[in-house]
Amino acid sequence: MSNSFTKSDFPVFDAYKSLVYLDNSATQQKPAAVLERVEKYYREENANPLRGLYDLSVKATETYENAREAVRRFLGAESTKEIVFTRNATESLNLIAYSWGRANIKAGDEILVAISEHHSDLLPWQILTKETGAELKYLECDETGRYTADSLKAALTDRTKLFCIAQISNVFGRLNPIKVFADICHANGTLIVCDGAQSVPHTAVDVKSLGVDFLVFSGHKMLAPMGIGGLYGRKELLEKMPPFLYGGEMIDTVTRCGATYAELPHKFEAGTVNAGGAAGLHAAIDYITELGFDEIERRENELTALAFSEMKKIPHVNIIGADDADDHHGILTFTVDGVHPHDIAAIFDAENIAIRAGHHCAQPLHQFLQTPSTARMSLAFYNDEEDIQRFIGVLRTLRRKMGYDG
Amino acid sequence: MTDNFYGEVLTDHNLHPLHKHDLPTATCCHEGINSTCGDDIVLNLEIKDGIIVNGSFTGSGCAISQASADIMLELVIGRTPEEARHYKELFFKMIGGEITEDELEELEEAGALQNVAKMPARVKCALLGWRTMETLLDGEGGAQ
Numbered sequence: 001m002s003n004s005f006t007k008s009d010f011p012v013f014d015a016y017k018s019l020v021y022l023d024n025s026a027t028q029q030k031p032a033a034v035l036e037r038v039e040k041y042y043r044e045e046n047a048n049p050l051r052g053l054y055d056l057s058v059k060a061t062e063t064y065e066n067a068r069e070a071v072r073r074f075l076g077a078e079s080t081k082e083i084v085f086t087r088n089a090t091e092s093l094n095l096i097a098y099s100w101g102r103a104n105i106k107a108g109d110e111i112l113v114a115i116s117e118h119h120s121d122l123l124p125w126q127i128l129t130k131e132t133g134a135e136l137k138y139l140e141c142d143e144t145g146r147y148t149a150d151s152l153k154a155a156l157t158d159r160t161k162l163f164c165i166a167q168i169s170n171v172f173g174r175l176n177p178i179k180v181f182a183d184i185c186h187a188n189g190t191l192i193v194c195d196g197a198q199s200v201p202h203t204a205v206d207v208k209s210l211g212v213d214f215l216v217f218s219g220h221k222m223l224a225p226m227g228i229g230g231l232y233g234r235k236e237l238l239e240k241m242p243p244f245l246y247g248g249e250m251i252d253t254v255t256r257c258g259a260t261y262a263e264l265p266h267k268f269e270a271g272t273v274n275a276g277g278a279a280g281l282h283a284a285i286d287y288i289t290e291l292g293f294d295e296i297e298r299r300e301n302e303l304t305a306l307a308f309s310e311m312k313k314i315p316h317v318n319i320i321g322a323d324d325a326d327d328h329h330g331i332l333t334f335t336v337d338g339v340h341p342h343d344i345a346a347i348f349d350a351e352n353i354a355i356r357a358g359h360h361c362a363q364p365l366h367q368f369l370q371t372p373s374t375a376r377m378s379l380a381f382y383n384d385e386e387d388i389q390r391f392i393g394v395l396r397t398l399r400r401k402m403g404y405d406g
Numbered sequence: 407m408t409d410n411f412y413g414e415v416l417t418d419h420n421l422h423p424l425h426k427h428d429l430p431t432a433t434c435c436h437e438g439i440n441s442t443c444g445d446d447i448v449l450n451l452e453i454k455d456g457i458i459v460n461g462s463f464t465g466s467g468c469a470i471s472q473a474s475a476d477i478m479l480e481l482v483i484g485r486t487p488e489e490a491r492h493y494k495e496l497f498f499k500m501i502g503g504e505i506t507e508d509e510l511e512e513l514e515e516a517g518a519l520q521n522v523a524k525m526p527a528r529v530k531c532a533l534l535g536w537r538t539m540e541t542l543l544d545g546e547g548g549a550q
């Protein structure tokens with residue numbers, strides 16, 4: 001079966017015919033190629049990888065390690081030692097905070113976090129700084145979500161050990177100049193963590209040219225199954241870091257009173273791994289690579305521009321963030337005057353249109369923007385013009401449905 | 407088909423609430439929060455000689471939470487705390503989808519929220535005001 005790179009590749013749209021799915025930033029739908037690959041793994045290749053000395057286990061190990069190589073190539077890392085499989089971006093960030101953080105952060109140090117970060121890229125640092133007596137500082141953006149090089153330079157001090165920022169914010173959709181920020185950080189002796197949860201699915205990411213020290217992502221936001229994600233870390237850093245979780249698979253030898261740990265990246269992958277998920281992630285990367293980011297971005301930018309310009313025409317609809325569709329990367333967060341975001345989402349739901357409402361796991365940002373909650377539509381390359389037209393059609397009638405005159 | 411998504415009763419109570427204001431004469435008050443949605447209301451009751459003589463709410467939230475609180479106050483003002491509890495029982499039954507026709511009649515305008523039973527994501531919003539009243543009557547308000 002060959003891919004068409006449209007909705008027809010995605011079985012969920014067969015099962016749910018009238019669905020307009022515009023919650024892609026939360027999780028993406030899965031193409032048949034990915035589902036079939038996972039099934040094939042469990043039908044034909046399943047054994048506990050890295051353990052058994054028999055043929056099937058060797059096969060499972062191969063599947064798992066091939067997926068790691070696919071991720072390495074996809075992200076432009078130098079070595080598969082730099083690619084650690086985790087459950088998702090959240091676990092990857094916790095790994096950095098627990099392992100690197102507890103070995104390197106001490107009282108008096110500072111960690112700088114962008115104010116628009118997802119709670120997953122905030123809470124691990126909040127806890128780490130509380131436990132170590134370090135200080136957590138926030139880098140603020142302007143109301144369009146822009147962070148400038150100057151504000152970053154001004155916020156860094158000689159005690160700033162780490163700067164954490166998403167490449168694309170899940171609220172603003174703005175692409176941050178990570179390369180510029182990485183250079184500024186490194187000139188200051190500061191490491192940079194890049195949250196790629198929203199960028200890796202939508203734009204070509206190359207960790208070497210970005211110059212980041214760590215980058216995290218979630219497979220489920222890029223066509224792959226839930227429960228598989230990853231961490232890129234520079235080898236010199238990972239090598240010096242203690243393990244994150246302890247147990248089987250991550251050791252060389254264990255005696256009654258101690259253990260030596262396995263080599264990278266296995267040191268960070270305690271317990272039985274998610275080989276089926278990794279196989280699915282590999283298939284997702286193949287699918288994305290075959291379609292190509294030029295085409296993905298062309299389609300997503302076109303749909304974003306259409307939605308943006310139509311939304312701008314509707315009175316009482318306010319888009320959060322930049323006034324230029326090109327700065328939204330498929331993410332349009334908005335409010336409607338006088339209508340609570342949960343009512344907005346309910347009205348869309350009644351028309352089988354899935355959007356998100358709430359604080360999008362970015363409460364400090366919403367406090368900063370002084371809006372307790374917002375609604376968000378987020379698209380992917382498999383959405384089409386009709387999806388956008390249906391979304392706009394409902395948005396136009398929304399205030400009337402809530403009893404307003406217009 | 408009506409253009410009012412939730413029906414006129416609900417949108418009316420949301421846009422033009424009768425009981426959304428401060429209540430300087432209140433004898434007890436309690437804050438109720440739905441942390442997932444950010445709905446946040448303060449319920450005020452004035453209880454005199456075993457009668458809820460007045461009540462109000464302030465705060466913010468979605469249409470369902472706001473209208474539900476307003477309709478609830480419309481029902482319980484002028485009643486005893488015991489009667490208020492009885493309405494609360496009926497309302498919970500309705501949202502749980504187990505109410506009889508007669509009981510529904512008793513709930514008057516609150517019956518407009520019956521459809522919430524079919525919207526699992528919104529049940530908490532509809533119950534917020536009622537839960538807050540229950541806590542208030544079980545605690546501070548119960549002694550009055």
Ligand SMILES: Cc1ncc(COP(=O)(O)O)c(C=O)c1O
Pocket residue numbers: 025026088089090091118120121166168169170195197198218361
């Ligand atoms: C920017 C960003 N970071 C992190 C996450 C957390 O992803 P996960 O829940 O897959 O760990 C998300 C997902 O909502 C996100 O949008």
